[in-house]
Amino acid sequence: MAEVLSNVQVAPGVFRLAVKGHDGGRMGQFYMLRAWDRYPLLSRPISIFDISRDVIEFLYIVAGEGTEMFSRLETGDPISLEGPFGNGFEKPTGKTAFIGGGIGIAPFYYALREIKNADVYLGFSRDSYMVDEFRKATTGNVYVDIGGIILNSVDFNAYDTIYTCGPHPMLHAVQRKQIESGSKAKIYVSLENRMACGIGACLVCSVKCKDGRKKACADGPVFLAEEVVFE
Amino acid sequence: MTNLHCTIAGVDFKNPIVMASGTFGFGKEYAKYYDINRLGGISGKGLTLHPKEGNDGIRVYETPSGMLNSVGLENPGVRAFLQQECSRWEKLDIARIVNLGGNTIEEYVEGAALINEDNMNREREGRKAVDIIELNISCPNVKAGGMAYGIQTVTAREVVRQVRQATSLPLIVKLSPNAEDIVGMAAMCQEEGAEGVSLINTFSAMKIDVYKRRSVFNNLYAGLSGPAIKPIALRMVHQVSKAVTIPVIGMGGISNATDIIEFIMAGATVIQVGTYNFVNLRAGEQLLQELENFMLQENISSLDEIRGIL
Numbered sequence: 398m399a400e401v402l403s404n405v406q407v408a409p410g411v412f413r414l415a416v417k418g419h420d421g422g423r424m425g426q427f428y429m430l431r432a433w434d435r436y437p438l439l440s441r442p443i444s445i446f447d448i449s450r451d452v453i454e455f456l457y458i459v460a461g462e463g464t465e466m467f468s469r470l471e472t473g474d475p476i477s478l479e480g481p482f483g484n485g486f487e488k489p490t491g492k493t494a495f496i497g498g499g500i501g502i503a504p505f506y507y508a509l510r511e512i513k514n515a516d517v518y519l520g521f522s523r524d525s526y527m528v529d530e531f532r533k534a535t536t537g538n539v540y541v542d543i544g545g546i547i548l549n550s551v552d553f554n555a556y557d558t559i560y561t562c563g564p565h566p567m568l569h570a571v572q573r574k575q576i577e578s579g580s581k582a583k584i585y586v587s588l589e590n591r592m593a594c595g596i597g598a599c600l601v602c603s604v605k606c607k608d609g610r611k612k613a614c615a616d617g618p619v620f621l622a623e624e625v626v627f628e
Numbered sequence: 629m630t631n632l633h634c635t636i637a638g639v640d641f642k643n644p645i646v647m648a649s650g651t652f653g654f655g656k657e658y659a660k661y662y663d664i665n666r667l668g669g670i671s672g673k674g675l676t677l678h679p680k681e682g683n684d685g686i687r688v689y690e691t692p693s694g695m696l697n698s699v700g701l702e703n704p705g706v707r708a709f710l711q712q713e714c715s716r717w718e719k720l721d722i723a724r725i726v727n728l729g730g731n732t733i734e735e736y737v738e739g740a741a742l743i744n745e746d747n748m749n750r751e752r753e754g755r756k757a758v759d760i761i762e763l764n765i766s767c768p769n770v771k772a773g774g775m776a777y778g779i780q781t782v783t784a785r786e787v788v789r790q791v792r793q794a795t796s797l798p799l800i801v802k803l804s805p806n807a808e809d810i811v812g813m814a815a816m817c818q819e820e821g822a823e824g825v826s827l828i829n830t831f832s833a834m835k836i837d838v839y840k841r842r843s844v845f846n847n848l849y850a851g852l853s854g855p856a857i858k859p860i861a862l863r864m865v866h867q868v869s870k871a872v873t874i875p876v877i878g879m880g881g882i883s884n885a886t887d888i889i890e891f892i893m894a895g896a897t898v899i900q901v902g903t904y905n906f907v908n909l910r911a912g913e914q915l916l917q918e919l920e921n922f923m924l925q926e927n928i929s930s931l932d933e934i935r936g937i938l
Contacts, residue, residue: 436693438907439690591686594909596658596660598653599653599688599905605684
Protein backbone atom coordinates (compact mmCIF):
# COMPACT_ATOMS: atom_id res chain seq x y z
CA MET A 398 0.00 0.00 0.00
CA ALA A 399 1.16 3.47 -0.85
CA GLU A 400 0.09 6.60 0.98
CA VAL A 401 -1.62 9.74 -0.28
CA LEU A 402 0.49 12.86 0.34
CA SER A 403 -1.86 15.35 -1.26
CA ASN A 404 -4.84 15.49 -3.59
CA VAL A 405 -5.38 19.00 -4.88
CA GLN A 406 -8.11 20.25 -7.22
CA VAL A 407 -6.37 22.27 -9.97
CA ALA A 408 -9.50 22.99 -12.05
CA PRO A 409 -13.15 21.97 -11.77
CA GLY A 410 -13.11 18.15 -11.62
CA VAL A 411 -9.35 17.91 -12.23
CA PHE A 412 -7.05 16.74 -9.44
CA ARG A 413 -3.34 16.40 -8.88
CA LEU A 414 -2.66 13.40 -6.66
CA ALA A 415 0.70 12.84 -4.97
CA VAL A 416 1.46 9.41 -3.54
CA LYS A 417 4.39 8.18 -1.51
CA GLY A 418 5.75 4.83 -2.65
CA HIS A 419 6.02 3.54 -6.21
CA ASP A 420 8.00 1.26 -8.51
CA GLY A 421 9.31 3.88 -10.91
CA GLY A 422 8.32 4.15 -14.55
CA ARG A 423 9.29 5.59 -17.91
CA MET A 424 7.58 8.49 -19.64
CA GLY A 425 4.23 7.50 -21.12
CA GLN A 426 3.70 4.51 -18.82
CA PHE A 427 0.77 4.15 -16.43
CA TYR A 428 -0.26 2.62 -13.15
CA MET A 429 -3.44 0.80 -12.12
CA LEU A 430 -4.80 2.70 -9.13
CA ARG A 431 -7.19 1.45 -6.50
CA ALA A 432 -8.33 3.37 -3.43
CA TRP A 433 -11.00 0.93 -2.26
CA ASP A 434 -11.29 -2.69 -1.29
CA ARG A 435 -13.69 -4.70 -3.48
CA TYR A 436 -15.99 -2.17 -5.11
CA PRO A 437 -15.83 -0.72 -7.70
CA LEU A 438 -14.54 -3.95 -9.14
CA LEU A 439 -11.79 -2.71 -11.41
CA SER A 440 -8.70 -0.61 -10.79
CA ARG A 441 -8.24 2.57 -12.84
CA PRO A 442 -5.43 3.08 -15.36
CA ILE A 443 -3.84 6.51 -14.83
CA SER A 444 -0.68 7.74 -16.55
CA ILE A 445 2.33 9.01 -14.70
CA PHE A 446 2.26 12.80 -14.33
CA ASP A 447 5.54 13.07 -12.46
CA ILE A 448 8.03 11.13 -10.36
CA SER A 449 10.62 12.48 -7.99
CA ARG A 450 12.40 10.24 -5.51
CA ASP A 451 9.77 8.27 -3.61
CA VAL A 452 6.82 10.42 -4.73
CA ILE A 453 4.70 9.71 -7.78
CA GLU A 454 2.04 12.09 -9.07
CA PHE A 455 -1.06 11.55 -11.17
CA LEU A 456 -3.30 14.10 -12.87
CA TYR A 457 -6.84 12.83 -13.32
CA ILE A 458 -10.28 14.11 -14.20
CA VAL A 459 -13.42 12.92 -12.45
CA ALA A 460 -15.16 10.87 -15.12
CA GLY A 461 -16.97 8.15 -13.20
CA GLU A 462 -17.36 6.28 -9.94
CA GLY A 463 -13.69 5.39 -9.48
CA THR A 464 -12.19 8.81 -10.16
CA GLU A 465 -14.94 10.35 -8.03
CA MET A 466 -13.67 8.19 -5.15
CA PHE A 467 -10.10 9.29 -5.91
CA SER A 468 -11.26 12.91 -5.63
CA ARG A 469 -12.26 12.33 -2.01
CA LEU A 470 -8.85 10.96 -0.98
CA GLU A 471 -7.13 12.84 1.83
CA THR A 472 -3.56 13.06 3.07
CA GLY A 473 -2.56 9.83 4.78
CA ASP A 474 -5.18 7.66 3.05
CA PRO A 475 -3.94 4.33 1.70
CA ILE A 476 -3.97 3.69 -2.04
CA SER A 477 -2.87 0.65 -4.00
CA LEU A 478 -0.62 1.07 -7.04
CA GLU A 479 0.22 -1.68 -9.53
CA GLY A 480 2.66 -0.89 -12.27
CA PRO A 481 4.31 0.68 -14.10
CA PHE A 482 2.59 -0.80 -17.15
CA GLY A 483 2.66 -0.16 -20.89
CA ASN A 484 5.35 0.62 -23.43
CA GLY A 485 5.69 4.36 -22.80
CA PHE A 486 7.19 6.89 -25.20
CA GLU A 487 10.27 5.94 -27.15
CA LYS A 488 13.07 8.45 -26.83
CA PRO A 489 12.35 10.97 -29.61
CA THR A 490 14.80 12.12 -32.24
CA GLY A 491 15.19 15.71 -33.45
CA LYS A 492 12.75 18.53 -32.86
CA THR A 493 9.92 17.28 -30.69
CA ALA A 494 6.34 18.38 -29.96
CA PHE A 495 3.98 17.16 -27.27
CA ILE A 496 0.28 17.71 -28.01
CA GLY A 497 -2.19 17.12 -25.21
CA GLY A 498 -5.95 17.48 -25.28
CA GLY A 499 -7.64 17.97 -21.90
CA ILE A 500 -6.51 15.43 -19.32
CA GLY A 501 -4.35 14.00 -22.12
CA ILE A 502 -1.71 16.56 -21.18
CA ALA A 503 -0.82 14.44 -18.13
CA PRO A 504 1.94 12.16 -19.46
CA PHE A 505 3.88 15.03 -21.08
CA TYR A 506 4.83 16.70 -17.84
CA TYR A 507 6.88 13.66 -16.85
CA ALA A 508 8.17 13.35 -20.42
CA LEU A 509 9.59 16.89 -20.15
CA ARG A 510 11.90 15.65 -17.38
CA GLU A 511 13.71 13.79 -20.15
CA ILE A 512 12.95 15.86 -23.25
CA LYS A 513 13.53 19.29 -21.79
CA ASN A 514 13.29 21.34 -24.99
CA ALA A 515 10.06 20.02 -26.54
CA ASP A 516 7.38 22.40 -27.76
CA VAL A 517 4.15 21.80 -25.87
CA TYR A 518 0.60 22.23 -27.18
CA LEU A 519 -2.13 22.20 -24.56
CA GLY A 520 -5.78 22.17 -25.63
CA PHE A 521 -8.66 22.59 -23.20
CA SER A 522 -12.39 22.67 -23.81
CA ARG A 523 -13.23 25.10 -20.98
CA ASP A 524 -10.85 25.46 -18.03
CA SER A 525 -7.09 25.35 -18.43
CA TYR A 526 -4.80 23.81 -15.83
CA MET A 527 -1.11 23.18 -15.17
CA VAL A 528 -0.13 25.67 -17.87
CA ASP A 529 2.36 27.52 -15.65
CA GLU A 530 3.91 24.23 -14.58
CA PHE A 531 4.39 23.25 -18.23
CA ARG A 532 5.94 26.66 -19.01
CA LYS A 533 8.49 26.09 -16.26
CA ALA A 534 9.18 22.51 -17.31
CA THR A 535 10.24 23.17 -20.90
CA THR A 536 12.79 25.39 -22.59
CA GLY A 537 10.64 25.14 -25.74
CA ASN A 538 7.44 27.03 -26.53
CA VAL A 539 4.10 26.37 -24.87
CA TYR A 540 0.94 26.97 -26.89
CA VAL A 541 -2.46 26.97 -25.22
CA ASP A 542 -5.89 26.78 -26.79
CA ILE A 543 -9.14 26.99 -24.86
CA GLY A 544 -12.40 26.06 -26.56
CA GLY A 545 -10.88 25.66 -30.02
CA ILE A 546 -8.96 22.95 -31.81
CA ILE A 547 -5.38 22.70 -30.60
CA LEU A 548 -4.27 20.71 -33.63
CA ASN A 549 -4.87 23.82 -35.79
CA SER A 550 -1.98 25.50 -33.96
CA VAL A 551 0.49 22.81 -34.95
CA ASP A 552 2.71 22.81 -38.03
CA PHE A 553 3.10 19.08 -38.50
CA ASN A 554 6.05 19.66 -40.83
CA ALA A 555 8.03 21.58 -38.22
CA TYR A 556 8.90 18.53 -36.11
CA ASP A 557 10.78 15.24 -36.31
CA THR A 558 8.82 13.57 -33.53
CA ILE A 559 5.29 14.34 -32.33
CA TYR A 560 3.62 12.72 -29.35
CA THR A 561 -0.12 13.17 -28.88
CA CYS A 562 -2.55 12.21 -26.16
CA GLY A 563 -6.19 13.19 -25.80
CA PRO A 564 -9.75 12.21 -26.61
CA HIS A 565 -10.38 9.69 -29.34
CA PRO A 566 -11.66 12.19 -31.97
CA MET A 567 -8.52 14.31 -31.48
CA LEU A 568 -6.24 11.33 -32.04
CA HIS A 569 -8.20 10.34 -35.11
CA ALA A 570 -7.73 13.91 -36.37
CA VAL A 571 -3.98 13.58 -35.72
CA GLN A 572 -3.90 10.67 -38.13
CA ARG A 573 -5.73 12.73 -40.78
CA LYS A 574 -3.43 15.74 -40.21
CA GLN A 575 -0.43 13.52 -40.71
CA ILE A 576 -1.72 12.45 -44.12
CA GLU A 577 -2.91 15.93 -45.18
CA SER A 578 0.32 17.66 -44.16
CA GLY A 579 2.57 15.00 -45.67
CA SER A 580 4.63 15.31 -42.52
CA LYS A 581 7.75 13.15 -42.35
CA ALA A 582 7.68 13.24 -38.55
CA LYS A 583 7.28 10.13 -36.45
CA ILE A 584 3.85 10.74 -34.95
CA TYR A 585 2.57 8.81 -31.97
CA VAL A 586 -0.82 8.60 -30.25
CA SER A 587 -1.25 7.52 -26.63
CA LEU A 588 -4.59 5.78 -26.25
CA GLU A 589 -6.90 5.68 -23.27
CA ASN A 590 -8.94 2.49 -23.53
CA ARG A 591 -11.08 0.79 -20.90
CA MET A 592 -8.96 -1.84 -19.18
CA ALA A 593 -9.41 -4.69 -16.74
CA CYS A 594 -6.20 -6.66 -16.03
CA GLY A 595 -3.67 -4.01 -17.12
CA ILE A 596 -1.03 -6.61 -18.04
CA GLY A 597 -2.13 -8.02 -21.41
CA ALA A 598 -4.10 -11.08 -20.36
CA CYS A 599 -7.78 -10.21 -20.70
CA LEU A 600 -7.91 -8.54 -24.16
CA VAL A 601 -10.65 -6.05 -23.29
CA CYS A 602 -8.51 -3.00 -24.18
CA SER A 603 -7.95 -4.25 -27.70
CA VAL A 604 -6.80 -1.75 -30.33
CA LYS A 605 -7.48 -2.41 -33.98
CA CYS A 606 -4.25 -1.88 -35.88
CA LYS A 607 -3.34 -2.26 -39.54
CA ASP A 608 -1.42 -5.46 -38.76
CA GLY A 609 -4.05 -6.93 -36.44
CA ARG A 610 -5.24 -6.57 -32.87
CA LYS A 611 -2.99 -5.08 -30.22
CA LYS A 612 -3.41 -4.50 -26.50
CA ALA A 613 -3.52 -0.91 -25.27
CA CYS A 614 -2.16 -1.95 -21.87
CA ALA A 615 0.79 -4.10 -22.92
CA ASP A 616 1.59 -3.28 -26.57
CA GLY A 617 0.60 0.38 -26.00
CA PRO A 618 -0.74 2.70 -24.80
CA VAL A 619 1.59 4.48 -27.26
CA PHE A 620 1.19 3.57 -30.93
CA LEU A 621 2.34 5.09 -34.20
CA ALA A 622 -0.62 7.18 -35.40
CA GLU A 623 -0.44 5.56 -38.82
CA GLU A 624 -0.84 1.99 -37.50
CA VAL A 625 -4.13 2.52 -35.64
CA VAL A 626 -7.44 1.80 -37.36
CA PHE A 627 -9.79 4.35 -35.78
CA GLU A 628 -13.40 3.17 -35.56
CA MET B 629 -1.54 -30.32 7.86
CA THR B 630 -4.22 -29.41 5.35
CA ASN B 631 -4.70 -31.52 2.28
CA LEU B 632 -5.82 -29.53 -0.71
CA HIS B 633 -5.22 -32.20 -3.32
CA CYS B 634 -8.01 -32.94 -5.82
CA THR B 635 -8.34 -35.23 -8.84
CA ILE B 636 -10.41 -35.01 -12.02
CA ALA B 637 -10.23 -37.85 -14.53
CA GLY B 638 -6.91 -38.99 -13.12
CA VAL B 639 -5.42 -35.51 -13.42
CA ASP B 640 -3.90 -34.17 -10.20
CA PHE B 641 -4.69 -30.72 -8.87
CA LYS B 642 -2.38 -29.61 -6.06
CA ASN B 643 -5.21 -27.49 -4.78
CA PRO B 644 -8.69 -26.56 -5.98
CA ILE B 645 -7.71 -23.14 -7.36
CA VAL B 646 -7.82 -23.07 -11.15
CA MET B 647 -7.64 -19.89 -13.21
CA ALA B 648 -10.63 -19.45 -15.50
CA SER B 649 -10.45 -19.24 -19.26
CA GLY B 650 -10.31 -15.76 -20.75
CA THR B 651 -9.04 -14.06 -17.62
CA PHE B 652 -5.53 -15.48 -17.43
CA GLY B 653 -4.25 -15.55 -21.01
CA PHE B 654 -2.01 -18.60 -21.26
CA GLY B 655 -0.45 -17.79 -17.91
CA LYS B 656 2.69 -15.91 -18.91
CA GLU B 657 1.50 -12.41 -17.96
CA TYR B 658 0.57 -13.38 -14.41
CA ALA B 659 3.71 -15.52 -14.05
CA LYS B 660 5.61 -12.22 -13.77
CA TYR B 661 3.77 -11.44 -10.54
CA TYR B 662 3.75 -14.76 -8.68
CA ASP B 663 4.70 -18.42 -9.04
CA ILE B 664 1.77 -19.83 -11.00
CA ASN B 665 3.08 -23.34 -10.31
CA ARG B 666 1.49 -22.92 -6.90
CA LEU B 667 -1.96 -23.00 -8.53
CA GLY B 668 -4.11 -26.08 -8.92
CA GLY B 669 -4.36 -25.43 -12.63
CA ILE B 670 -5.10 -23.00 -15.42
CA SER B 671 -7.63 -22.98 -18.19
CA GLY B 672 -6.13 -21.08 -21.11
CA LYS B 673 -7.71 -18.39 -23.21
CA GLY B 674 -10.55 -19.89 -25.28
CA LEU B 675 -9.27 -21.20 -28.62
CA THR B 676 -10.96 -21.81 -31.92
CA LEU B 677 -9.63 -23.79 -34.86
CA HIS B 678 -8.90 -20.60 -36.81
CA PRO B 679 -7.53 -17.37 -35.33
CA LYS B 680 -10.27 -14.97 -34.31
CA GLU B 681 -10.11 -11.16 -34.22
CA GLY B 682 -12.83 -10.76 -31.62
CA ASN B 683 -15.36 -7.96 -31.40
CA ASP B 684 -14.98 -4.31 -32.39
CA GLY B 685 -16.03 -1.47 -30.12
CA ILE B 686 -16.10 -1.32 -26.35
CA ARG B 687 -15.26 -4.68 -24.81
CA VAL B 688 -15.63 -4.06 -21.10
CA TYR B 689 -18.07 -2.20 -18.88
CA GLU B 690 -18.11 -2.17 -15.12
CA THR B 691 -21.38 -2.93 -13.33
CA PRO B 692 -22.31 -3.01 -9.64
CA SER B 693 -20.16 -5.84 -8.23
CA GLY B 694 -19.36 -7.15 -11.66
CA MET B 695 -18.39 -6.47 -15.21
CA LEU B 696 -19.63 -7.05 -18.72
CA ASN B 697 -17.23 -8.26 -21.37
CA SER B 698 -17.57 -8.53 -25.09
CA VAL B 699 -14.16 -9.80 -26.20
CA GLY B 700 -15.73 -12.22 -28.67
CA LEU B 701 -13.22 -15.05 -28.32
CA GLU B 702 -10.23 -13.19 -29.77
CA ASN B 703 -7.56 -15.86 -29.95
CA PRO B 704 -4.56 -16.97 -32.05
CA GLY B 705 -6.13 -20.27 -33.11
CA VAL B 706 -5.38 -23.84 -32.06
CA ARG B 707 -2.30 -24.26 -34.26
CA ALA B 708 -0.60 -21.10 -33.01
CA PHE B 709 -1.31 -22.18 -29.45
CA LEU B 710 0.26 -25.59 -30.00
CA GLN B 711 3.30 -24.08 -31.69
CA GLN B 712 3.86 -21.01 -29.56
CA GLU B 713 2.56 -21.72 -26.07
CA CYS B 714 2.85 -25.44 -25.48
CA SER B 715 6.61 -25.59 -24.98
CA ARG B 716 6.05 -23.32 -22.00
CA TRP B 717 3.01 -25.29 -20.86
CA GLU B 718 5.14 -28.46 -20.90
CA LYS B 719 7.19 -27.00 -18.09
CA LEU B 720 4.21 -26.07 -15.91
CA ASP B 721 3.73 -28.33 -12.91
CA ILE B 722 -0.05 -27.77 -12.70
CA ALA B 723 -3.18 -29.10 -14.37
CA ARG B 724 -3.21 -27.60 -17.88
CA ILE B 725 -6.62 -27.15 -19.44
CA VAL B 726 -7.19 -26.12 -23.03
CA ASN B 727 -10.45 -24.27 -23.55
CA LEU B 728 -11.86 -25.02 -26.99
CA GLY B 729 -14.65 -23.13 -28.74
CA GLY B 730 -15.97 -23.23 -32.26
CA ASN B 731 -18.38 -21.80 -34.82
CA THR B 732 -19.46 -25.15 -36.26
CA ILE B 733 -19.36 -28.77 -35.10
CA GLU B 734 -16.69 -29.43 -37.72
CA GLU B 735 -14.48 -26.71 -36.22
CA TYR B 736 -14.88 -28.09 -32.72
CA VAL B 737 -13.99 -31.58 -33.91
CA GLU B 738 -11.02 -30.51 -36.00
CA GLY B 739 -9.70 -28.37 -33.14
CA ALA B 740 -10.02 -31.24 -30.69
CA ALA B 741 -8.39 -33.63 -33.14
CA LEU B 742 -5.41 -31.29 -33.59
CA ILE B 743 -4.93 -30.97 -29.83
CA ASN B 744 -5.25 -34.73 -29.49
CA GLU B 745 -2.69 -35.42 -32.21
CA ASP B 746 -0.26 -32.93 -30.72
CA ASN B 747 -0.72 -34.57 -27.34
CA MET B 748 0.02 -38.02 -28.71
CA ASN B 749 3.13 -36.77 -30.50
CA ARG B 750 4.42 -35.22 -27.32
CA GLU B 751 3.58 -38.28 -25.23
CA ARG B 752 5.63 -40.44 -27.56
CA GLU B 753 8.59 -38.28 -26.61
CA GLY B 754 7.70 -38.42 -22.93
CA ARG B 755 6.37 -34.86 -22.89
CA LYS B 756 3.00 -33.41 -22.05
CA ALA B 757 1.54 -29.91 -22.42
CA VAL B 758 -2.21 -30.45 -22.07
CA ASP B 759 -4.04 -32.50 -19.44
CA ILE B 760 -7.70 -31.72 -20.13
CA ILE B 761 -9.86 -30.20 -22.85
CA GLU B 762 -12.57 -27.87 -21.61
CA LEU B 763 -15.21 -27.64 -24.31
CA ASN B 764 -16.68 -24.15 -24.49
CA ILE B 765 -20.27 -24.32 -25.66
CA SER B 766 -21.16 -21.29 -23.62
CA CYS B 767 -19.51 -18.12 -24.88
CA PRO B 768 -22.26 -15.51 -25.20
CA ASN B 769 -20.13 -13.11 -27.20
CA VAL B 770 -19.88 -14.71 -30.61
CA LYS B 771 -22.64 -14.51 -33.14
CA ALA B 772 -22.40 -17.99 -34.63
CA GLY B 773 -21.65 -21.06 -32.57
CA GLY B 774 -20.38 -20.47 -29.06
CA MET B 775 -23.34 -20.22 -26.80
CA ALA B 776 -25.69 -21.24 -29.61
CA TYR B 777 -24.57 -24.78 -28.82
CA GLY B 778 -25.00 -24.28 -25.11
CA ILE B 779 -28.69 -23.38 -24.94
CA GLN B 780 -30.48 -26.54 -25.98
CA THR B 781 -29.38 -29.93 -24.69
CA VAL B 782 -30.26 -31.65 -27.93
CA THR B 783 -27.97 -29.34 -29.95
CA ALA B 784 -25.15 -29.57 -27.44
CA ARG B 785 -25.30 -33.36 -27.37
CA GLU B 786 -24.05 -33.61 -30.95
CA VAL B 787 -21.03 -31.38 -30.24
CA VAL B 788 -20.12 -33.23 -27.06
CA ARG B 789 -20.55 -36.63 -28.72
CA GLN B 790 -18.39 -35.79 -31.72
CA VAL B 791 -15.65 -34.06 -29.72
CA ARG B 792 -15.63 -36.99 -27.30
CA GLN B 793 -14.83 -39.27 -30.23
CA ALA B 794 -12.13 -36.94 -31.53
CA THR B 795 -9.91 -37.00 -28.45
CA SER B 796 -8.61 -39.40 -25.86
CA LEU B 797 -7.76 -36.51 -23.53
CA PRO B 798 -10.06 -36.04 -20.54
CA LEU B 799 -13.00 -33.87 -21.61
CA ILE B 800 -14.94 -31.43 -19.49
CA VAL B 801 -17.76 -29.28 -20.83
CA LYS B 802 -18.17 -25.65 -19.78
CA LEU B 803 -21.84 -24.88 -19.33
CA SER B 804 -23.76 -21.67 -19.84
CA PRO B 805 -26.15 -20.30 -17.23
CA ASN B 806 -28.19 -19.24 -20.24
CA ALA B 807 -28.95 -22.89 -21.01
CA GLU B 808 -32.62 -23.82 -21.08
CA ASP B 809 -31.94 -26.60 -18.60
CA ILE B 810 -28.46 -26.57 -17.10
CA VAL B 811 -29.07 -29.72 -15.05
CA GLY B 812 -30.27 -31.61 -18.11
CA MET B 813 -27.27 -30.28 -20.00
CA ALA B 814 -24.89 -31.60 -17.35
CA ALA B 815 -26.60 -34.98 -17.31
CA MET B 816 -26.27 -35.16 -21.08
CA CYS B 817 -22.51 -34.44 -20.82
CA GLN B 818 -22.17 -37.32 -18.41
CA GLU B 819 -24.12 -39.64 -20.71
CA GLU B 820 -21.92 -38.71 -23.63
CA GLY B 821 -18.77 -39.60 -21.76
CA ALA B 822 -17.48 -36.24 -20.53
CA GLU B 823 -15.28 -36.60 -17.46
CA GLY B 824 -16.60 -33.42 -15.88
CA VAL B 825 -18.55 -30.20 -16.30
CA SER B 826 -17.49 -26.68 -15.44
CA LEU B 827 -19.96 -23.95 -14.66
CA ILE B 828 -20.91 -21.23 -15.01
CA ASN B 829 -19.82 -19.12 -17.94
CA THR B 830 -21.06 -15.53 -18.05
CA PHE B 831 -24.68 -14.46 -18.13
CA SER B 832 -25.89 -12.85 -21.32
CA ALA B 833 -26.56 -9.26 -20.26
CA MET B 834 -26.86 -5.70 -21.53
CA LYS B 835 -25.87 -2.08 -21.04
CA ILE B 836 -27.47 0.83 -22.87
CA ASP B 837 -25.81 4.20 -23.44
CA VAL B 838 -28.83 6.44 -22.85
CA TYR B 839 -27.19 9.48 -24.46
CA LYS B 840 -26.24 7.69 -27.66
CA ARG B 841 -29.45 5.65 -27.46
CA ARG B 842 -27.66 2.45 -28.35
CA SER B 843 -26.10 -0.55 -26.69
CA VAL B 844 -22.64 0.09 -25.29
CA PHE B 845 -21.55 -3.05 -27.13
CA ASN B 846 -21.41 -3.50 -30.91
CA ASN B 847 -22.57 -7.06 -30.35
CA LEU B 848 -25.67 -5.79 -28.43
CA TYR B 849 -25.33 -8.17 -25.48
CA ALA B 850 -22.28 -8.98 -23.37
CA GLY B 851 -21.30 -11.47 -20.67
CA LEU B 852 -21.77 -10.62 -17.00
CA SER B 853 -19.24 -11.94 -14.48
CA GLY B 854 -17.95 -11.11 -11.01
CA PRO B 855 -19.34 -11.24 -7.47
CA ALA B 856 -22.77 -10.14 -8.74
CA ILE B 857 -23.39 -13.59 -10.24
CA LYS B 858 -21.96 -15.69 -7.40
CA PRO B 859 -25.20 -16.60 -5.59
CA ILE B 860 -26.78 -17.84 -8.82
CA ALA B 861 -23.62 -19.69 -9.83
CA LEU B 862 -23.56 -21.40 -6.45
CA ARG B 863 -27.16 -22.50 -6.77
CA MET B 864 -26.50 -23.92 -10.24
CA VAL B 865 -23.36 -25.75 -9.09
CA HIS B 866 -25.39 -27.23 -6.25
CA GLN B 867 -28.19 -28.40 -8.54
CA VAL B 868 -25.79 -29.88 -11.08
CA SER B 869 -23.68 -31.59 -8.41
CA LYS B 870 -26.79 -33.33 -7.12
CA ALA B 871 -27.69 -34.55 -10.58
CA VAL B 872 -24.39 -35.97 -11.88
CA THR B 873 -21.65 -38.24 -10.58
CA ILE B 874 -18.82 -36.77 -12.70
CA PRO B 875 -16.74 -33.99 -11.11
CA VAL B 876 -18.10 -30.46 -11.19
CA ILE B 877 -15.82 -27.45 -11.56
CA GLY B 878 -17.53 -24.50 -9.93
CA MET B 879 -17.07 -20.86 -10.78
CA GLY B 880 -18.79 -17.49 -10.77
CA GLY B 881 -17.63 -14.46 -8.82
CA ILE B 882 -15.24 -16.24 -6.46
CA SER B 883 -13.11 -13.66 -4.69
CA ASN B 884 -12.19 -15.03 -1.26
CA ALA B 885 -11.60 -18.27 0.66
CA THR B 886 -15.15 -18.58 1.96
CA ASP B 887 -16.45 -18.28 -1.60
CA ILE B 888 -14.25 -21.28 -2.49
CA ILE B 889 -15.51 -23.22 0.53
CA GLU B 890 -19.10 -22.47 -0.43
CA PHE B 891 -18.61 -23.92 -3.91
CA ILE B 892 -16.90 -27.02 -2.49
CA MET B 893 -19.74 -27.46 0.02
CA ALA B 894 -22.19 -27.12 -2.88
CA GLY B 895 -20.44 -30.07 -4.50
CA ALA B 896 -17.61 -28.70 -6.65
CA THR B 897 -14.44 -30.79 -6.93
CA VAL B 898 -12.31 -27.78 -7.85
CA ILE B 899 -13.17 -24.16 -8.58
CA GLN B 900 -12.13 -21.53 -11.10
CA VAL B 901 -11.27 -17.92 -10.47
CA GLY B 902 -11.93 -15.45 -13.26
CA THR B 903 -12.85 -11.82 -12.80
CA TYR B 904 -11.09 -11.62 -9.44
CA ASN B 905 -7.78 -11.78 -11.31
CA PHE B 906 -8.55 -8.24 -12.45
CA VAL B 907 -9.17 -7.08 -8.91
CA ASN B 908 -5.98 -8.57 -7.58
CA LEU B 909 -2.99 -9.37 -9.81
CA ARG B 910 -1.86 -11.95 -7.27
CA ALA B 911 -5.31 -13.49 -6.81
CA GLY B 912 -4.08 -17.09 -7.01
CA GLU B 913 -1.40 -16.66 -4.41
CA GLN B 914 -3.68 -14.70 -2.08
CA LEU B 915 -6.62 -17.10 -2.34
CA LEU B 916 -4.40 -20.11 -1.68
CA GLN B 917 -3.04 -18.50 1.47
CA GLU B 918 -6.55 -17.51 2.61
CA LEU B 919 -7.86 -21.01 1.94
CA GLU B 920 -5.10 -22.67 3.96
CA ASN B 921 -5.68 -20.25 6.82
CA PHE B 922 -9.41 -20.83 6.77
CA MET B 923 -9.05 -24.60 6.84
CA LEU B 924 -6.60 -24.47 9.75
CA GLN B 925 -8.88 -22.13 11.63
CA GLU B 926 -11.94 -24.28 11.04
CA ASN B 927 -10.13 -27.57 11.61
CA ILE B 928 -10.76 -28.87 8.11
CA SER B 929 -7.93 -31.20 7.20
CA SER B 930 -9.19 -32.17 3.75
CA LEU B 931 -11.70 -30.70 1.32
CA ASP B 932 -13.26 -34.18 1.12
CA GLU B 933 -14.68 -33.58 4.58
CA ILE B 934 -16.88 -30.76 3.35
CA ARG B 935 -17.40 -31.49 -0.33
CA GLY B 936 -21.07 -31.69 -1.27
CA ILE B 937 -22.31 -31.67 2.32
CA LEU B 938 -25.41 -29.73 1.39
